[in-house]
Amino acid sequence: MELKTDPNIERPDDFYEALIEAHLGLSDEESRQLNARLILLLANQIGDLEVLRAAIKEAREGL
Amino acid sequence: MGSYDYPRYDYVRPEALNANAPERHPVVIVGAGPVGLSAAADFALRGVETVVLDDDDTVSLGSRAICWSKRTLEIFDRLGAGERMLDTGVLWKLGRIFHGEDELYNFDMLPEPGHRMPAFVNLQQYYTEEYLVDRVNELGRTEIRWKNKVIGVSMLEDGGAKLEVETPDGRYMIEADYVLAADGVRSEIRRQMGLDFKGKVFEDRFLIADIQMKADFPSERWFWFEPPFHKGQSVLLHRQADNVFRVDFQLPSSVDPDEEKKPENVIPRLKAMFGPEVAFDLEWVSVYTFTCRRMERFRHGPVFFVGDSAHVVSPFGARGGNGGVQDTDNLVWKMCLVMQGAAPDRLLDTYDDERLPATDENLLNSTRSTDFLTPKSQASLDFRQAVLALAKRHDFARRLVNSGRLSLPHTYVDTPLSTPDVDGFSGTMQPGSPAADAPVAFDGKAGWLLNALDGDFTLMVFADAVGREIVASLAGGSPSVRTLLVSTQSGELEDGRVVVDVDGLARERYDAEPGTVYLIRPDQHVAARWRQIDLNKLQAALSRATATGAASTARHAVGG
Ligand SMILES: Cc1cc2nc3c(=O)[nH]c(=O)nc-3n(C[C@H](O)[C@H](O)[C@H](O)COP(=O)(O)OP(=O)(O)OC[C@H]3O[C@@H](n4cnc5c(N)ncnc54)[C@H](O)[C@@H]3O)c2cc1C
Numbered sequence: 120m121e122l123k124t125d126p127n128i129e130r131p132d133d134f135y136e137a138l139i140e141a142h143l144g145l146s147d148e149e150s151r152q153l154n155a156r157l158i159l160l161l162a163n164q165i166g167d168l169e170v171l172r173a174a175i176k177e178a179r180e181g182l
Numbered sequence: 183m184g185s186y187d188y189p190r191y192d193y194v195r196p197e198a199l200n201a202n203a204p205e206r207h208p209v210v211i212v213g214a215g216p217v218g219l220s221a222a223a224d225f226a227l228r229g230v231e232t233v234v235l236d237d238d239d240t241v242s243l244g245s246r247a248i249c250w251s252k253r254t255l256e257i258f259d260r261l262g263a264g265e266r267m268l269d270t271g272v273l274w275k276l277g278r279i280f281h282g283e284d285e286l287y288n289f290d291m292l293p294e295p296g297h298r299m300p301a302f303v304n305l306q307q308y309y310t311e312e313y314l315v316d317r318v319n320e321l322g323r324t325e326i327r328w329k330n331k332v333i334g335v336s337m338l339e340d341g342g343a344k345l346e347v348e349t350p351d352g353r354y355m356i357e358a359d360y361v362l363a364a365d366g367v368r369s370e371i372r373r374q375m376g377l378d379f380k381g382k383v384f385e386d387r388f389l390i391a392d393i394q395m396k397a398d399f400p401s402e403r404w405f406w407f408e409p410p411f412h413k414g415q416s417v418l419l420h421r422q423a424d425n426v427f428r429v430d431f432q433l434p435s436s437v438d439p440d441e442e443k444k445p446e447n448v449i450p451r452l453k454a455m456f457g458p459e460v461a462f463d464l465e466w467v468s469v470y471t472f473t474c475r476r477m478e479r480f481r482h483g484p485v486f487f488v489g490d491s492a493h494v495v496s497p498f499g500a501r502g503g504n505g506g507v508q509d510t511d512n513l514v515w516k517m518c519l520v521m522q523g524a525a526p527d528r529l530l531d532t533y534d535d536e537r538l539p540a541t542d543e544n545l546l547n548s549t550r551s552t553d554f555l556t557p558k559s560q561a562s563l564d565f566r567q568a569v570l571a572l573a574k575r576h577d578f579a580r581r582l583v584n585s586g587r588l589s590l591p592h593t594y595v596d597t598p599l600s601t602p603d604v605d606g607f608s609g610t611m612q613p614g615s616p617a618a619d620a621p622v623a624f625d626g627k628a629g630w631l632l633n634a635l636d637g638d639f640t641l642m643v644f645a646d647a648v649g650r651e652i653v654a655s656l657a658g659g660s661p662s663v664r665t666l667l668v669s670t671q672s673g674e675l676e677d678g679r680v681v682v683d684v685d686g687l688a689r690e691r692y693d694a695e696p697g698t699v700y701l702i703r704p705d706q707h708v709a710a711r712w713r714q715i716d717l718n719k720l721q722a723a724l725s726r727a728t729a730t731g732a733a734s735t736a737r738h739a740v741g742g
Contacts, residue, residue, distance in 0.1 A: 151560075155568035163578040 122173035184465055185394050185424040188240045189312055193329040195351050204344060204355035207233050208521060211362040212332050212345070212371060215242065216307065217489030217506035218364030219314035223261040224514040226321035227637060230521065233356070234324055235347060237331035241311035244466045245392045248304045248422050249500035253591035253616055254507045255299040256632055260706070263317040264299070267310065270423045271303030272401060279583060280406040281570045287580055296687045297619045298630040301588060304422050307503065332365065335374050335485070343484045360517060361485045362510075369491035375482060381475030382549065384496065386556045387433040389469050391448050394426050396461040405585040407570055411454035416555050418585070419455075426465060429455070430497075432556065439469040472496040474545050474552070481534050486513060493541045498551035498586040501544035508591060509537050515637070515704035519728060524661040529729035532599055540592035547587050554584035591616045594707060601701075601710035601723040609693040617706045620688035622681035626672060631688055632706060634681050639663040639724065640702045643715065644683075644694035646670055652717065653678045661728060663701075668694070703727060 128134050141157075142150045162171055198205050209225060211218045214236035225232045250258070250267065258264040278288040293300045318324045333353075334346030343361045347354055363371040372379060404419040406412070415432040422428055431451065433442060441447060448467050456462070476493035480486060489506030513533045519525040557563040572579035594600065594614035601613060611618060620631045635642075639661055646669045656663035657677040665678035668688050673680045683689055692700060692711075701710040701723050710723035725731030 151564045152567060152571070155561075155564045156572055159565070159568055159572055159579060159582070163576075 120167050120170050122170050122177060124177070184463055185426050186306070186308055188243075188308070189315070191239050191315070191326070191328045193239055193350060194327070196327060196330065196347075196349060196354060198347075198354040198356060199349070199352050201354070204357045206342075206357045206359075207231075208358065209233075209360045209362065209517065210235065210345060210356060210358035211364055212236075213364035213366055213489075213491070214238075214311070214315070214326055214328075215364060215366055215489065215506075216247070216310050216314060216503050217510055218362065219311060219318055220257065220261060220507045221362050221364060221488065221510040221514055222318045222324045222326070223263065223314060223321060224510060225518070226318060226323035227261065228514065228518045229323070230518055231323045232325075233358075234318075234326040235330040235332055235345070235356075236326065236328055239328040241315070242307040244468060245306070245390055245428060247307040247310070247497075247500070247503040248420055248428055249302050249504075249589070250305055250310065251302045251500060251504045251589035251591075252297070252299045254504045254589075255303065256616075256619070256706070257507055257511045258314075259298065259633070260636060261314075261317060262321070263313045266313045266316075267305055268299070268303060270309055270313075271305035272421050272423055273300055273303055274401045274403050274421055276400075277403040277405070279573070279580075279585065280404065280409060281574070282408055283410055284574070286570065286574045286583075289580075296621050296685065298632060299619070302500070304420060306422050306426070309423060310503075332370055335361070335371050337483060341484055359484060359521070362513070363485055363487045363491045364489050364506075364510075365491050367490040367494050369487070371485065372477065372487065372491055375485065377482065378478055379475050380478070381473060381494075381545070383473045383475075384471065384552060384556070385435055386552070387435070387439055387469055387471050388497075389431045389433055389439070389442050389448070389467065391429045391431070391452060391464060392422070392426055392466040393429065393452060393462040393464055394424065396463070399425070399427065399460070407566075409455070412451065416585075417455065427462075433469065443467050443469055470497075472552070474549050476538075476541050476545065479534050480509075480537055481530060486517075486530075486533060488513060492537075493545070495544050495548035496552045497548075498555060499544075499548045500586070500589045501548050504589045505541065505544045508540065509533075511705045512536055512540075519661055519704075522661075525728040525730055532597065532729055536592075536594045536597050536599070539594070539596065543592050544589075547589075551584050551586045599703070599709060599727045599729065601719075601726055603711065605711070605713040607693050607711065609691070611692060611708060613708050613710060615708050617700075617702050617708060618688075618691040620683065620691055621685055622668070622688060623672065623684050624679065624681045628684075629681070631668070631681065634666055634679055635702050635706050637704050639704055639709075639727070640666050641715075641720065642666045642668055642692075642700040642702055644668045644689060644692065644698045645696055646673070648675070648678075648715070650676065652715065655717070656720075659724075661724070663724065701727065 209232040211221050211234045214234050222232050222234050275291045279286045331348045332345050333348045336344050342359045344357045401421050406417040409417050418430040420428045474495050480492045488509040495501045516529045557566050569579050569582045573583050622631045641663050653665040667675055667680040668683050669680050672682050697714050699715045703709045709727040
């Protein structure tokens with residue numbers, strides 16, 4: 120499988136809102152925790168190591 | 183220390199002190215730790231006399247290795263010391279992982295049935311060494327010289343090496359065709375030869391306390407992340423023989439280790455951990471730091487580095503002692519064949535070809551565990567917290583918790599000694615894998631398949647009969663190959679042996695059909711396999727496995 124970068128999220132605005140809302144009222148530290156847990160849950164959903172590696176690489180681009 | 187009586191081995195004034203010329207030996211082993219002793223036993227079993235030099239006169243002092251893996255136990259068993267290790271060692275099945283106040287989850291390490299050895303046993307290093315010393319002495323081909331310290335090494339024109347040795351009565355010289363440097367992490371031989379020892383140095387320190395419980399305490403392994411009695415750190419509890427428990431406390435970099443080591447500081451920590459009602463005696467306390475390093479190459483002419491002198495890993499995952507014993511398992515048969523003239527010197531180069539990747543695998547595993555236990559960045563800590571938080575409810579996150587992985591043997595995937603498969607096989611075994619064990623019967627008695635693979639090249643034939651000419655020609659060849667018939671019924675075989683695959687597990691584990699053959703190396707790793715016996719292919723595979731054939735030279739040039 121390849122990393123999808125063409126649009127794939129259902130109702131992108133709803134997703135984005137949910138993501139930002141999830142952080143409401145959290146301290147910076149708690150926010151980092153939430154992000155980390157979220158990444159792990161999503162990674163498990165994806166499962167495919169090649170895709171995960173490609174996503175990690177893509178996320179690091181330019182940093 | 184209370185629970186163990188340290189043996190004192192006699193120092194004998196070496197005759198060499200009176201000699202004018204240095205004595206010469208085929209093999210000198212420096213260091214009587216678990217690795218040097220395993221090598222000595224293996225040489226002795228193969229009929230080779232060796233001299234072992236050790237600067238001390240007893241076994242490993244205090245608390246070091248405890249966890250011996252299945253593969254290492256199988257090697258000890260081949261050497262004839264496995265039974266005692268099993269008898270004294272302890273098994274644990276239940277592991278518990280705690281985070282803060284809570285138990286996150288527990289897991290059962292139930293071993294797969296049908297193997298002589300469990301996944302591992304816990305046995306203090308001093309017992310392991312004592313049993314090996316006893317076995318080496320029983321085999322009777324080794325002269326262990328206690329209180330003989332190597333202080334100098336130089337190369338000889340004839341390809342051998344010369345060692346300078348210091349004893350309580352003075353110094354002498356000893357020469358050898360081959361030297362095994364099993365002199366531990368601070369190897370004097372490595373230092374004198376000016377060889378690099380590169381890798382990662384960790385800042386983390388751990389305090390280890392060995393305690394003897396005065397009452398029964400469960401045989402479980404407990405691992406705490408950030409326990410209430412040791413804020414922000416990790417703690418590991420392991421059971422050993424004699425009701426002795428090992429507790430590892432991670433120490434923050436801010437504390438003074440000498441202060442922490444004092445009993446008045448250690449005991450309250452332990453009481454906080456176990457609760458006031460649990461009575462124990464403190465046997466041993468020390469602080470250790472760790473590094474993950476290895477030499478660039480392990481062979482340097484006639485000098486071969488084995489065990490901690492060649493590589494060190496963090497203790498998490500128990501790969502140090504286990505990896506070292508597996509080094510000697512790889513090296514000794516090769517050296518013996520070369521000394522007999524049955525293989526060329528370049529077979530010895532394959533010690534590097536095979537053990538360097540094995541070492542890298544061990545380093546990788548223990549570095550990963552270490553990074554989980556002692557996160558090196560904020561992000562790493564964040565992810566660990568997230569893993570632990572999710573692990574309480576989700577099995578997938580438990581797989582990410584890394585408090586040390588089981589020590590598994592390396593499969594020599596890219597070795598020049600293996601013959602790649604041409605026939606189809608399924609399952610996890612492949613050329614380069616350690617041979618799998620299975621229950622078998624020989625001479626009507628229950629036994630184990632690995633015990634029938636006792637140190638020669640072996641052709642394992644899954645059939646009820648095999649041509650007598652084949653068996654005889656293999657037995658008479660150089661190196662000699664023993665035939666082992668893995669049969670469905672008992673029988674006899676001249677120049678070979680028959681075992682009965684009582685539960686069909688051998689067939690299953692080797693993905694064998696009637697007629698399938700495996701060529702097994704003297705260290706019980708698979709060299710080649712086919713669906714049908716073919717003497718030409720077999721001879722080619724044997725040449726390859728002894729680095730004798732042209733094919734193996736070509737591959738070696740690439741791999742080496
Ligand atoms: C806290 C801790 C926990 C560990 N837990 C485990 C575990 O659970 N499982 C595991 O497999 N490993 C474990 N290890 C690692 C294990 O202890 C080592 O890998 C193992 O001891 C290496 O064996 P060795 O024979 O190579 O070296 P050593 O055991 O160090 O033996 C070297 C020998 O050489 C002798 N010597 C040194 N210099 C000279 C000289 N100049 N002349 C003559 N003799 C000399 C020494 O006296 C010693 O007897 C642990 C280590 C530590 C520190």
